[in-house]
Amino acid sequence: MREREKERIQRVKDAQKRLEEIKNRAREETVTNFVDGKVTTRTPLFSRKVQALETLIERNQRWVTKPRKKKAPKLPPTGITTDSALFTDQMLAARWHCSTSRLQYWRSTDQGLPYLKMLGRVLYRIEDIQAYEQQSIVFPQTLKNQDNKPAKPGREHVQPDKTDSS
Structure with missing residues (x-):
């Protein structure tokens, strides 16, 4: 439990205790007189204090009885599988470990890969x-292909077929 929640709980408990004390004191100090067949009652004026304490308790009571749920932080999807035929900006950015703004920039400058624009959404x-x-x-340049020539950078290296000629 966080420190603020503990302080709030303690504040409510203190307010409840003070409210009970004020109500007890009001009962003790209430004076009833019988004068000429009329009953008069005098009570001390604690209405402002009582109202302030009741408001404090009411506002904070829900935090005491029912702790606030913590919202899970919104994270980009991590366990992306290739089961999905279409990817959103966020899914592709998570797959490539880049920002969605980079993908947006590529689209605006006609770089990157083809995309679909369906119902206002960009899909890949x-x-x-x-x-x-x-x-x-x-x-890397050190990787040699089958003719002992360096593989061209940026091209897929082709492995020789391993078929038995015997």
Whole structure:
């Protein structure tokens, strides 16, 4: 429980105790007189204090009896699977570990990958995402292909077929 909640609970308990004391004192100090067949009652004026304490208790009571639920922080989706055929900006940004504003910039400058604009929403197809990722693979210069020539940067390295010629 947080410190503020503990303080609030203590404030309500103190207010309830003071309210009970005031009501007891009011009962004790109430004077009833019988004069000429008329009954007169005099009570001390604690109405402002009582009203202030009741308001304080009423406003804070719900925090004492029912603690406030903590909202879970809104995080981008993490466990993205390729089961979905369409990706939103947030899903793709989480997949690529970049910001959604970068994807928006790419769209505005005709860079990046193709996208669909449906009902005012921008969606990306999984096939286009995977193709773009394949094109973006970069192999280091030290990696040699089958002819002992360095692989071209930015191109997919082709593995030789392992078929038995015997």
